[in-house]
Amino acid sequence: MDNEFLPFPAELVDVKALTKDTKLYRIRFADEQKQKSFSFKPGQFVEISVAGFGEAPISITSPPSTTEYFELCIKKVGKLTEKIHRMKKGDIVGIRGPYGNGFSIEQLYGFNPIFIAGGIGLAPLRSLIKEVFAERDKFGNISIFFGARRPGEIIFKDELKEWEKMAEVKITVDTADDGWDGHVGFVSQLVEKANISDNSFAVICGPPAMFEPTVEQLKKKGIEDIQVSVSAERRMKCGIGKCGHCIAGGEVYVCLEGPVFTYDRYQEISKML
Numbered sequence: 001m002d003n004e005f006l007p008f009p010a011e012l013v014d015v016k017a018l019t020k021d022t023k024l025y026r027i028r029f030a031d032e033q034k035q036k037s038f039s040f041k042p043g044q045f046v047e048i049s050v051a052g053f054g055e056a057p058i059s060i061t062s063p064p065s066t067t068e069y070f071e072l073c074i075k076k077v078g079k080l081t082e083k084i085h086r087m088k089k090g091d092i093v094g095i096r097g098p099y100g101n102g103f104s105i106e107q108l109y110g111f112n113p114i115f116i117a118g119g120i121g122l123a124p125l126r127s128l129i130k131e132v133f134a135e136r137d138k139f140g141n142i143s144i145f146f147g148a149r150r151p152g153e154i155i156f157k158d159e160l161k162e163w164e165k166m167a168e169v170k171i172t173v174d175t176a177d178d179g180w181d182g183h184v185g186f187v188s189q190l191v192e193k194a195n196i197s198d199n200s201f202a203v204i205c206g207p208p209a210m211f212e213p214t215v216e217q218l219k220k221k222g223i224e225d226i227q228v229s230v231s232a233e234r235r236m237k238c239g240i241g242k243c244g245h246c247i248a249g250g251e252v253y254v255c256l257e258g259p260v261f262t263y264d265r266y267q268e269i270s271k272m273l
């Protein structure tokens, strides 16, 4: 019987610092066939591991249409991620997955997609945003609202600039420092100020604390809970419904049913936590 917990060796083919604590890793499975057959949806995650340092779920940030490698954007927060930040191009990590349900791009067809991200939450959305750009004519106006704690914590800075050619892009920081002349405040305030039609579908990813105030602003613009998806990156371990770490209310396995939920379903689940 196959061991579902067995990771596949994969090489870090490129490493790029995005901020002082966040790096972008371009990764390719050591086995060419494995890389060729690796397919996923935006919003899905993999489990990345380093022997002796553990394993963690990380969202895939590259789009599914890129097949020769995939990318992970990793923030240094603890034992494993600190180790990965010390690794270099050519080093080998373990990867298993993809897991979780992911976003449904079809759900956005015909709508004005609004992508709302806080912090590292931009990583899974980047995969979906790139896929939406690739199918541009299936959508109305595209908006991207991104909030970071400080200017130095803005990830994918160059790409956000590039995306301005195809979408309305607005960035805010919680706290400004010298040299920042952009918006200061929470990402929900960008939504409040935006000109949004009720034919919009919002996808939100970031700290759970941003969900409620953001959805409140969307509601004021006529957007129903069913026109909102959120990615609930609740604590997970195995990612495959075996360890019970992510269970809500003794019955919902967030790693299997999620991490992406419509906002009405997310509210039901968060009441069980």
Ligand SMILES: Cc1cc2nc3c(=O)[nH]c(=O)nc-3n(C[C@H](O)[C@H](O)[C@H](O)COP(=O)(O)OP(=O)(O)OC[C@H]3O[C@@H](n4cnc5c(N)ncnc54)[C@H](O)[C@@H]3O)c2cc1C
Pocket: 045, 054, 055, 056, 057, 058, 059, 060, 073, 074, 075, 076, 077, 078, 079, 080, 081, 082, 120, 123, 124, 232, 233, 234, 235, 236, 259
């Ligand atoms: C579905 C999913 C997708 C994710 N995608 C990404 C991603 O794209 N990029 C990224 O950098 N991180 C992502 N994370 C978070 C990532 O899994 C954790 O940061 C990771 O487990 C840290 O491992 P560590 O051993 O370095 O830290 P640990 O030593 O395990 O913990 C360090 C600190 O982080 C806290 N922590 C640990 N795990 C989590 C968690 N899941 N959520 C919140 N706090 C946590 C701990 O309480 C501790 O304070 C994702 C998590 C989930 C569940």
Ligand code: FES
Pocket: 235, 236, 237, 238, 239, 240, 241, 242, 243, 244, 245, 246, 247, 253, 254, 255, 256
């Ligand atoms: S993470 Fe193990 S059961 Fe969901």
